């Protein structure tokens with residue numbers, strides 16, 4: 363008899379979801395975590411970053427209050443208070459992910475590093491544990507680029523950024539993806555100088571350029587400086603002098619220009635945490651993007667093993683790094699691992715993503731470029747500017763755009779929104795795409811007035827407007843008016 367029905371490696375969002383479902387189904391479960399329970403999202407990712415952004419938005423709201431006729435003095439940033447909010451947010455959520463809570467569910471929580479010693483066994487804290495099924499949920503960590511000089515200067519990643527006891531004087535951020543952009547706005551609004559260096563031709567390369575334009579403009583207004591299409595040739599230590607109170611770092615670009623700052627944040631992407639797992643001993647195939655699985659998240663080489671969360675590299679889909687993915691993966695796992703349902707297939711067609719700037723940039727399904735690249739024909743692109751929305755006017759926030767990508771027969775393929783709290787609209791779009799609802803469902807929805815979500819309804823309505831106001835419809839109405 364194996365020691366456990368299910369062994370889960372990693373207690374981040376993905377591992378915790380799997381462990382709680384497995385225990386709920388009455389299975390004997392071990393959950394192994396070598397770091398902090400809750401993983402990246404709680405300790406070094408979503409929670410501290412969103413808490414820092416909330417503090418930053420409060421400062422920005424105080425600065426902007428004058429627009430509403432409310433006069434306030436310029437806000438003073440109490441960094442210790444900001445940190446207390448960030449750490450307090452983590453502390454308030456931590457009990458949900460704690461070892462005590464999971465032990466209460468009947469899970470054996472082992473706080474140590476695990477590695478495979480055989481296709482059906484791991485070793486942890488000197489014990490060899492055999493399993494019927496293993497789930498690898500070891501997540502991903504920040505890529506440290508191979509940059510000349512990097513080993514001679516101090517640098518930060520998401521694992522160290524939130525521990526700073528003083529605010530950075532000038533934060534240089536390498537990478538203009540979601541981490542770089544969110545942290546750029548947070549720090550700029552909290553009074554730091556911020557420069558984002560993006561090696562690619564533009565920031566937020568995965569997002570729709572029409573929406574990115576507004577986000578970039580908002581960050582520039584906050585004082586963020588962007589260097590796009592700029593490659594760092596090397597980094598150098600900046601010694602403290604009479605001008606710079608803090609020592610720091612100089613990024614020397616390939617064109618020879620030098621950007622000096624006090625701190626350097628690496629936000630150039632994520633790499634799966636494969637090291638130390640001894641996947642070869644487990645007979646588990648992996649590549650540079652993660653553990654290779656089928657569309658049911660089952661390892662292609664060891665049928666006892668599944669992979670979930672950031673570390674999974676499902677064939678044909680590739681890895682994704684979102685906390686809400688953990689829940690989706692857990693759902694697939696239940697069908698595939700426990701109920702052995704054939705044809706269990708993961709799909710990212712309705713997977714939402716949000717860059718939590720102010721305004722937020724939300725995308726569900728395909729962008730226009732992705733839909734065209736995928737060969738969808740007869741596309742309709744519908745746009746509705748946020749400036750036309752009454753709620754946006756009353757809130758003094760007229761910037762932004764809703765953009766719908768519609769395929770044949772009015773099927774929604776993708777939706778992008780740049781607006782305050784745009785992420786709150788993602789659910790409706792996800793439901794429409796996932797359940798293949800016609801666009802008329804959105805166009806006919808009765809939404810409360812005044813809400814920003816009305817922009818989505820107005821964009822959808824545009825799809826039907828030409829038909830509704832066609833000469834044929836007008837003739838029909840002209841005939842019908844004669845009826846009693």
Ligand SMILES: Cc1cc2nc3c(=O)[nH]c(=O)nc-3n(C[C@H](O)[C@H](O)[C@H](O)COP(=O)(O)OP(=O)(O)OC[C@H]3O[C@@H](n4cnc5c(N)ncnc54)[C@H](O)[C@@H]3O)c2cc1C
Nearest residue numbers: 372374375376396397401402407476501671672683684685
């Ligand atoms: C700054 C930042 C902000 C983010 N913001 C958002 C957001 O707003 N929304 C969103 O959806 N996503 C966000 N993400 C992404 C999100 O945090 C990740 O997608 C999510 O945490 C992945 O969960 P996971 O369980 O796969 O991995 P993790 O959370 O990384 O958990 C894996 C765990 O496995 C443990 N582990 C690794 N190897 C071993 C081993 N050998 N033995 C034992 N334990 C091991 C690790 O210690 C870790 O705790 C953000 C990420 C970052 C970095």
Ligand SMILES: NC(=O)c1ccc[n+]([C@@H]2O[C@H](COP(=O)([O-])OP(=O)(O)OC[C@H]3O[C@@H](n4cnc5c(N)ncnc54)[C@H](O)[C@@H]3O)[C@@H](O)[C@H]2O)c1
Nearest residue numbers: 537538539540541542559560561562629630631683716717
């Ligand atoms: N709001 C959210 O949901 C959220 C927030 C943060 C992170 N995340 C997840 O974490 C993942 C990782 O985020 P990320 O921003 O680190 O990665 P990313 O891969 O999304 O973006 C990294 C950026 O860095 C650039 N880059 C690469 N090498 C560079 C170099 N040497 N110099 C300068 N720029 C360089 C890339 O061109 C790219 O634009 C995201 O893809 C996302 O899935 C999600």
